[in-house]
Structures are given as structure tokens and as C-alpha cells.
Amino acid sequence: MTQPLLAIERLSVGFSKQGIVRTVVNDVSLCVEAGETLALVGESGSGKSVTALSILRLLPSPPAVYLAGDIRFHGESLLHASEHTLRGVRGNKIAMIFQEPMVSLNPLHSLEKQLYEVLSLHRGMRREAARGEILSCLDRVGIRQAARRLGDYPHQLSGGERQRVMIAMALLTRPELLLADEPTTALDVSVQAQILQLLRELQHELNMGMLFITHNLSIVKKLADTIAVMQNGQCVEQNRAQPLLNAPTHPYTQKLLNSEPSGDPVPLSAQQAPLLEVDQLRVAFPIRKGILKRVVDQNEVVKNVSFSLQPGETLGLVGESGSGKSTTGLALLRLIASQGRIVFDGQPLHNLSRRQLLPVRHRIQVVFQDPNSSLNPRLSVLQIIEEGLRVHQPALSAQQREQQVKSVMAEVGLDGETRHRYPAEFSGGQRQRIAIARALILKPSLIILDEPTSSLDKTVQAQILALLKSLQQKHRLAYIFISHDLHVVRALCHQVIVLRQGEVVEQGPCERVFTAPQQAYTRQLLALS
Template structure:
């Protein structure tokens, strides 16, 4: 008997008498000790299927017109709430796609991890603490003892994802559903996590349903693959057979959608748009009831570079290396030392009021689109918000026309502009965030992992779009990423960071072809 069996399943959203199917006639199974990968574009029905296995979708509006989901021979769709509580967390665990939304911002990491061990394994505080530290170290959290007291906002995106993975693994489940669990992780930690999942699968004889758009991970981890498109399974095959001889045209399209090409040469003879000299960021470490500063955590020690119009600088390195911190410092959203010159203007000397006119010229796309988009505003309001602030002379019709154009540019259907962020997939939400940044026609865009949540085919489209916009408007980009294939496709310069220090810096092609430092060679080897 299969551990998980999905039989001819259809999932629909019913609203106002109208039923819209998002999954249609899906069948797949996962055996104990087996890894099944579920791949496909954003909106293909992958995450909805995963959430349905644990019955986490509200019903109504979600209905199941046909089929069944069985776990260990027991129907999940027809189980009562008491039975579901016994399955969730205990026998079936899930790693969600967006860790910032899944972690409670009001509690530190220790409290959230202890809650899992207390509820599901009945452990006391001391024994639980040892188990928590062991699991955090296994998923690659450095200084785990100190990080237990941190809150989610004090961790990088990759570190938050590792905490989520640890939380799911603490219960030692029979079935683990992993929804894009390595999306926010750099290649070194990604390799650690994949090794860890393989080890745990063997130790616990655990079944694994792995949802991803990263086909390199599928090749390394999965025993078999189901490819979804528009809610239907278009191909199911063993991993080896699928990569060797894909049967469906859509599968072949996915396999061919790797980042390719190189950026167009930039004119570096003109004056730089952005010049940074000895940029430093340090966060105070506070202790005691009076919260006195007892030391400093140096998140970024010294960074210098120049960026010209039409040029892209890539920041690469592990989670916690200082990439996103650099972006926030350049935006003057956190305190920093050193000099930041933008269009010959000394931003490092300016206060908040002086910075306001420059905000239109420097835009940002954040790593986590779900926390960056206001859930109470629809897409039209979200994308047009910047126009209302910086272009108050435009009327509602003009703003809407610009929003429609921006949505078309990033591959979104303008007819969906009245919908809210929760009605979109993770990849679609990221495209909304990119459209919001583009609509103001800035000179510089800071892109913090902008393609990490996008499937490969859409990622390729977005990279082509960014290159096209760069050529049309001479845009400068600072591109923060752990995906080195994407970095090579888009960037002219690269800075490699490790624990806040610059390890290597220079022209992109030179660093990729002849890396000088061992850490850089390690990153390239794992890419």
C-alpha cells in the first residue's frame, strides 16, 4: 500500500455559484522511503495539491468535485477534524514556501521550535533544547545557541527557511511535504539540506513529496517526477527517464528553460551613477533588563564599488553573508558607515526628508513578495501606489493605463488587476512586486532574489525583460542572488561576500572562468 495515494483528484474554488477548477484529474502516489517531485509553472496547481493533502484549504470556497486523497489507506478528504489533528505535524509535516509568513513574528525561534516538540512529542524544556540545537545545526544555522533568542526579522531569508525546515523535521514525520524548501537558500546550504533530506529519508523511511521549479534539485533528489500544467499532470516518469527522454512538449520546454546568454556590454567610460566607498553596517548586541549595548555584530565590514548606467552588479554569497544588508544600506533604510554617492549626491549625509525625492529614482524588489505586498490592497492599488506618491498629477484612468502596461511587461494578465495578493501563486506575486518597481521608471533597481520564487520558464522571461528594460532605459541593477547561473546571465560585475567580508570582486566572466579564492570555487562547483 502506498503511503500517500492521490486518485483522480480535482480541486475547485466555488464562489457565487461559479466553480473554477485549479486541479483536474490528478493521480500520483508516494511510497515510504520514496521521493516524488511535483514540478510545473507557478499557478499549475502544485501548492494547492500539497495543501489539500493536509486539508489546510478552507472549505468553502475550496471543494473537491471528484477523487480522493489517502494516507496509509485512510481517506484524508473524508476524515473528521480530530483525525486530521492526529495526522498534521505528527505523521505528515510540511515546509511552506514563504518562511516569513509561516513564522510568528512575536515569538523567538526557541519558543516556536519548543512548541512543536511539546505538542507533538511531549518533550520537556531541557531535552527539547538539546534536540532543537542539534536540528538547527544540521540544517546549517551557525551559532545555534545564540540564534535561539532571535526573532524571525533578525534572520536572513535563507536562515528563516532553514528554521522552517528544522521545525518540520523535529517531529520525525512519515511523510514530509516540501513546498519549494530550498528557494531562498544559497547553493552551499542547498547542498547541505538535500544531503540532510536524503539521510533522514533513509533513517526514518520517510516519504517525500518535493515541490519545486528547480530541475537541478529534482535530478539530484527525486526518484520519480510528475509534471503539472494548468492543473493537469502532463507527464509522470522516473527521474532518469524523464531527463533522458522527456515525452511531453511542455516537459521539454521546462528542461530547455535554463538561463542563457550574457549581458550586453555597458558603457563604463561615462561617470558612474552610483559610487560606494567603504560601506559598513554593524548591529548593536544588547543584553540585560536595561538593554545595554555590549558589542556589535558586523554584518558588512567594507565594500567599495562603482556602478554605471546600464550596468549590473551581482552580490553573491551564503545566507547571512551581508547581501540583503548591503541593499538596505544603499537604500538608506538602515544605519551604515562609509560614503554613498548617487548622481553625485551624498546620500550618506542626507536625512529622511532629503531622501524622499530620490526614492523614485532608486526602487527595490524584495526577496519575499508575500510580506512586501499589502494584503488589503488589490493589484491595481499596489502597483499604482508609487504613482500616487510621485506623480500626483495623473488621474485614475492614466494610472490604470500605466498599471496595465506594467503588468503586461512582466507577464501578468491585466484582467486580474482587481484581485488581491492571496489569490496569486508565489511566482505571480513576485511579478507584481517587479511591476511595482518598474512603473516609476527608476534609474537604479535593487533586486533582492527577484527570481528565486519563479519557475525556470518564467525566470527566463523575467531575465529577458530585465535585459530589455536595461537597454531601453539604461537602467542600473544591483542583483542579489544565490543562483549563479542567473548571475552570469545578467551581471557585468560580481562581488562575492562571506560573513560580511568581500572575498572576491571583479568582472563577472573573469570570476566565473578563473576564480582566485577557494570559497568562490566552492560556490561555482555547487552551482
């Protein structure tokens, strides 16, 4: 009987703190064959990423402790291998797409430099030959006008574009095994379909094995040969894809499969004065060239977006990554320069200075797309969530602030006893819930939600959607909901705007757009979802 490409044998991993070891992966056994895909699914914090990081021994030790078991690649132990051996495996034979691209990409280096470094180190290519391969790979993962983007830095890309660059970086080495940790989280459905097709093609071409970590069950159905379900650090069910999806035996697996977003938006009250009015919003970034970096042109990324939003209403912004959704949100927050008219609760915001905006800030809150980069790693969760109270409600005592923090943490499904921990001690989904709690604590009138559920598993996503709806009904909150998950948009939004390359393709009541789309691009998005 031939050996599997990768075999994880009864692996147990813990984290030590002050001499006490907390087990986070317990007795997990998995197997990945060459040319096949194993999907690892489960809640945030269930041990999926820890399992994947253990394969290449990327967990910091200490505090990480390998308590038992082994990990074998082509029959050779990786847990007991030397650093020299591991350096020959990492990147060359086993590549990894990390969960958070903004953290994984170097903010000080251009895309070309970072991608060339991969080819130089792992395949010994010269820059001239590497450039063609880099452009080809960027084109395959859906980066438009790749030649023009090589000089860009990570902060100049959207979240989805950064994720595509990470995928390109992993695939450039043509690995035998790909560890993909939520690789499609920040991608819209059209690019997601393109990436899945690319992975299937490369898998067939290279006979590549793949460990695919995700909470998106629609992707699992399209891609996986085998599925393993994790809960609280243990593998509770494992089987070939079709038998597991058609007849799951474990109650937790059944719960996951029944957690797709559903339901209707919160009913609107009678027509009332708009909370937010936006007219002809435009955003353009200067293109600079030459030694003196003079402005030679303008890159218009948002073009003439107009809408109105009443209290208690939700507007969905959907479209491809890089279509201008997040840029629109930043412009409404007055965090970037824009042209056009923005009126909030009868007060024009577009002409106000930074100081004049301060009294309005607490009424408009935001949950950013990447919770890891929006949470200060040096502050505890208590300090992060209470920061807004310190600024806008300085009369509150420390005890009153702490009590409010515990209450809002409970609302978003976090244990208040963890408030003294730091962001690095939480999973990606838990960090997103911290970011949502920070926005909710000031009880704003409007919250701009930029992909707030993209890093959450389906069960927690359903909880967050229910929470957003209940808060909306109780406090008449208005939301601007930026997302590429059309199921979530339909369950939450009253009206929707479809953006493509900064332009409004379609706009109208959510139910009408979903049931009778007028434009071919909208129909394409719905067909892929």
C-alpha cells in the first residue's frame, strides 16, 4: 500500500502560559493524497489553522507545544525534522496561503519585489525570466492590468486583490502540497470561481495535494474530495465529500450544513426623513510618475454613486474586489478625499473640517474588512472596545466602562472573561467579533460594515446576522453593508447597489434586484453565488 502525500497521526498541540498548557488540537488524524483535496471545516477557534501551521512547524515555540503524535510528508517526519530539512520543504514542496494577506505581505516592498523573491529563492530564476511568469500568474488569479500594478504596495490593493497576490505567491513555486487557509474569504463570487478553477487546473497539472481550510460550505461542495469537521480542537467527523454532505452523522456537522444565511430584512417603518443622502459621490487617486512624483493623471475608482438611506434601513454594496465598495465606505466616513454631496441627518458633511466632524464621529461607526490590522496588538480587548467610550463619554468611570465592555462582548458571542487578553490570542473570526463590539458600544445611528462576516464560520455568521437585525430593530440602526456574499446581503439588506470598476451597474430594492436583475453582470454574480 502506497504512503499518502501527507499524514497527520494523532496530533495534539497546546499553548503554555505561566506553566499551564492548554490543549487546542487534540488527537487529530488526517490524510491528504496526491492530486486530492481535503477540506477542513469548523468554527473559528476550532483548531483548523493551528493544525495547518503545525505541518510546517510555523507556530512560535514557546508558547506552542507539540504534545503527541507526528506529521509525515512522503513518510518522513516533519515534527522531528531539522531546520535545514524544513527550509528545503517550506515553499518548495509545501506552500501555504495564509488567512490574513495584509499581515503576510510586506508593507515596505512592492508586489514585484515580493513575488520575484519567491522565484529567486525557490526556483533560482533571474529577474528578466521571472517577470513574465509573475505577470502570467497574476493574470491567472484575476489581477487586472497586472503590468501596471507591479509597482504597487499592499496598502494600495483592496482586500480581495491582496488575497489574490498571496495565492499567486504560493502557486509560483508549483508545490506538491498546498495548505490553503481561508484563501477565498475576501474574494467575490466571480473571482472565487476563477480561483477554484485555477486550483483545480494546477492540481491536475501538478498532481498537487491540497489541504483547504474554509467555513464556506458551497466551496467545499465544489472542491473537496474528502471532508474533516473540527470542533473544539477535535475531529468529530471525517468522510468522503458526498456521503458526508448528504448524510452527516455528527450533530455539529448537521448544524453547520443548516447554517446558511436565510430570512428577510428587518421590516421598515413608515417613510421618514433620510438619515444619509449621497449625491454624485466621486473618488479619484492621483497617478504620480518621475523622480519628483508629479501628478500625471487621475485613477477614478468611484464614479457618481448616489443614494439615500433612512433610519433602520440597510443598503448593500456588492461587486467584484476592487470595484470601489470599500473606497465608497471610506469616502462616506470622510477618511479619504472625495467629491460630491454627503448629508447626514440634515447636516452636510462634505465641506466640514476634521475638527468640525468630531461631534458627528460617534454617530457613524465602522467595522473594517481586516480585523487584524484594525485592532491594536498592544492593547487588550478591554482597552480596544472601551476606547470610544473614553473619547466620547469621558464622565464614565473605569468600572462603568468595563461593565459595558462585558455586556457588548456577550452580545457578539465573546466571553467577557477574555477581555484582558490581546488580539493575537484570538482566532480570525473572534477578532472580527471584537471589531464589531467596538463599533456597537457607542450605539451609533449608522454603521458601515465592510465584509463583517467574511472571516466568520457559518454558525457564527448566522449569530452575527441575527445580532445585527435585533440591534437594528431595537435602536433603528442604519447599516451600509459591504459584502460579496450575496446570501448574506439578501438576508439583511433592503436596497442594493451593484458596483463594477467604480460605476453603478444596477441599483434598487434588494428583492427586485435578486429576483429580476436587469443587467448581465448582476445575473452573472447571482448565477455564481
